[in-house]
Amino acid sequence: MTTSKTIAIIGASGSMGTAISSSLAKTGNYSLLLMSDQTESLPELKSSLEQYHSNTQVHIIDCAKEASWEADIIILATPFQAEKDLAEKIREVATGKIVISIANPLNSTFDGFVTTPDTSAAEELQKLLPNSTVIKAFNTTFAADFAHTVIDGKQVDSFIAGDQETALNTVAELVAGVGFNPIIAGDLKVSRTLENMQLLMIQLGMKYNYNWLAGWKILHN
Numbered sequence: 001m002t003t004s005k006t007i008a009i010i011g012a013s014g015s016m017g018t019a020i021s022s023s024l025a026k027t028g029n030y031s032l033l034l035m036s037d038q039t040e041s042l043p044e045l046k047s048s049l050e051q052y053h054s055n056t057q058v059h060i061i062d063c064a065k066e067a068s069w070e071a072d073i074i075i076l077a078t079p080f081q082a083e084k085d086l087a088e089k090i091r092e093v094a095t096g097k098i099v100i101s102i103a104n105p106l107n108s109t110f111d112g113f114v115t116t117p118d119t120s121a122a123e124e125l126q127k128l129l130p131n132s133t134v135i136k137a138f139n140t141t142f143a144a145d146f147a148h149t150v151i152d153g154k155q156v157d158s159f160i161a162g163d164q165e166t167a168l169n170t171v172a173e174l175v176a177g178v179g180f181n182p183i184i185a186g187d188l189k190v191s192r193t194l195e196n197m198q199l200l201m202i203q204l205g206m207k208y209n210y211n212w213l214a215g216w217k218i219l220h221n
């Protein structure tokens with residue numbers, strides 16, 4: 001069953017922010033609050049999203065704190081490096097809410113992380129937002145995958161990690177709604193593995209020329 005929730009997409013003008021916003025708008029199940037550092041491109045995105053589903057409410061908000069205050073769920077679709085600053089801005093108003101961490105904390109040469117092996121972007125965000133429920137999602141899917149959730153005839157798996165069952169189920173519903181096969185992989189620490197999975201996928205994509213359209217699929221009986 002779907003529920004009507006308001007979702008703030010912080011970084012809505014970026015590759016992932018646009019892909020996630022477009023996919024959520026198509027479901028018609030959510031009200032969307034679009035926020036970015038610079039808001040010039042957001043009016044065009046807003047009108048294109050409203051064409052997908054006439055019932056989808058889309059608003060542009062130029063302040064991360066205000067957008068998070070209005071939202072039930074907050075998606076940080078920004079570079080990992082922006083999250084510390086953003087977390088400080090939204091900490092108070094994100095209390096008790098789900099905050100989705102999509103970040104892969106890549107270094108500048110795309111061959112490693114700026115985080116240490118004993119943590120993950122999601123765990124670092126949870127430390128910065130102790131009164132929110134951080135859930136890892138969408139980090140193992142490329143932005144291009146959102147328009148092609150079935151690749152080579154197989155529905156792309158999308159992995160989720162977190163420490164709270166109800167929040168995991170809410171995010172799994174959201175992930176399924178946009179067309180991926182949601183797999184709850186484990187607690188928030190599993191984000192370390194999920195972030196490494198996408199590091200591997202990026203490296204393989206560059207080596208074998210996947211053109212940023214590739215995804216994970218567990219084959220099983």
Ligand SMILES: NC(=O)c1ccc[n+]([C@@H]2O[C@H](COP(=O)([O-])OP(=O)(O)OC[C@H]3O[C@@H](n4cnc5c(N)ncnc54)[C@H](OP(=O)(O)O)[C@@H]3O)[C@@H](O)[C@H]2O)c1
Pocket residue numbers: 010011012013014015016017035036037038039064076077078079080082085086102103104105106138139140141142143144198
């Ligand atoms: N691209 C992918 O396929 C992919 C896949 C999985 C996960 N991810 C993760 O998704 C995140 C976003 O990646 P992306 O490729 O979408 O990056 P991107 O295209 O560079 O977009 C980044 C977005 O973040 C915004 N932003 C930056 N600093 C901000 C701040 N302080 N406050 C508010 N907004 C801010 C930018 O806004 P302005 O443009 O207005 O400055 C832009 O909208 C990263 O953490 C990445 O690791 C990406």
